[in-house]
Amino acid sequence: MRRVGCLILLVCVAALAFVAFQFVHGWTQDGPSKSAKTVVIADGATLTSAAVQLKREGLILSADAFLTRAKVFGSGKAIKAGEYAIPKGASNSEILTILQGGKAVTRLITIPEGMPSILVYERLKAVDDLTGELDVPAEGSVLPDSYAYEKGEPRAAVLKRMQAAMTKALATMWAERSEDAVVTSPREAIILASIVEKETSVATERPTVAGVYGNRLRKAMMLQADPTIIYPITKGKPLGRRIRKSEIAAVNDYNTYAMTGLPKGPIANPGRLSIVAVLNPAPTKALYFVADGKGGHIFADTLEQHNENVRRWFEIRRQRGEL
Numbered sequence: 001m002r003r004v005g006c007l008i009l010l011v012c013v014a015a016l017a018f019v020a021f022q023f024v025h026g027w028t029q030d031g032p033s034k035s036a037k038t039v040v041i042a043d044g045a046t047l048t049s050a051a052v053q054l055k056r057e058g059l060i061l062s063a064d065a066f067l068t069r070a071k072v073f074g075s076g077k078a079i080k081a082g083e084y085a086i087p088k089g090a091s092n093s094e095i096l097t098i099l100q101g102g103k104a105v106t107r108l109i110t111i112p113e114g115m116p117s118i119l120v121y122e123r124l125k126a127v128d129d130l131t132g133e134l135d136v137p138a139e140g141s142v143l144p145d146s147y148a149y150e151k152g153e154p155r156a157a158v159l160k161r162m163q164a165a166m167t168k169a170l171a172t173m174w175a176e177r178s179e180d181a182v183v184t185s186p187r188e189a190i191i192l193a194s195i196v197e198k199e200t201s202v203a204t205e206r207p208t209v210a211g212v213y214g215n216r217l218r219k220a221m222m223l224q225a226d227p228t229i230i231y232p233i234t235k236g237k238p239l240g241r242r243i244r245k246s247e248i249a250a251v252n253d254y255n256t257y258a259m260t261g262l263p264k265g266p267i268a269n270p271g272r273l274s275i276v277a278v279l280n281p282a283p284t285k286a287l288y289f290v291a292d293g294k295g296g297h298i299f300a301d302t303l304e305q306h307n308e309n310v311r312r313w314f315e316i317r318r319q320r321g322e323l
Helices: 002-028 047-056 064-075 092-101 115-126 155-175 186-199 202-218 226-234 272-279 305-320
Strands: 036-043 084-086 107-110 147-149 286-293 297-300
Touching: 002 064, 002 092, 036 047, 064 092, 084 092, 115 155, 147 155, 155 186, 155 226, 155 272, 186 202, 186 226, 186 272, 202 272, 202 286, 202 297, 286 305, 297 305
Parallel strands: none
Antiparallel strands: 036 084, 107 147, 286 297
8 A cells, every 4th residue: 555655646746747847838938929920018908918919819828827827937027018029939938028028119210301291291191000190290390310109109199209309409409509500590490401401412511501501691692492493383392304494483482593581481301410500501602502413512602603613514414415
């Protein structure tokens, strides 16, 4: 009988050891998912509701087993709302660490420098992961940058962050402006910066371009910026053709070939560098500039110098077969 009792005891101990091993192994062994997945944990979700969701999405084998093991082996930290990337075959332990760590999937929408508001609107509308309607933002109210957003977030909320970023950045840059700045208000700074932004893509040129326009404004000369002709026609979208003589002569609130001073509003959403250039223009006597054929511009102090630069630019275009 003693032998039988010992045998039974050994069997029980072995069985308990096996159960204990399985319990521990179930916490660290590979999970059932055959591919990486994303899971969205809603605000206010509990570990229990998350476990049910994880089971439903095939990331764990059992919600009850996950919860039991989490109570024994987990850190006790609360899970955080967000969208998470769960690797292929992630164990129960790895999944809980991900949900507690709060390192959610980062989704970005990028607004390039100089993008007009109609295209900002269209870009936000094209993001399927965002929800809700929105109006076309005021021109010049959005700070070009990359913005993180969450799946299912309202488009209007993302736009609000873009506009808040511009408000904050502009306030800082305005406070640090140079005495040489020709603009007299933050709004004027955005208007002129939007023109500088559209006139050159060469960052190092922007302070000089801003200086040229500052000189013209002080002398009550027309700015004669081609992008201001295009804006009332397309709202900032590419024209797709050459500007017509009738459009150059058109009288409206934007065309700086038919008016002195600044347009009535911005013609794009300028980036930080263009705003800084307007608020801290380069010291220059130049009043003119024209393309140099290499992607930049050549500047001139006098009309005579400018006319010669224009002649050279047209010669370059003829050699390229553009004229």
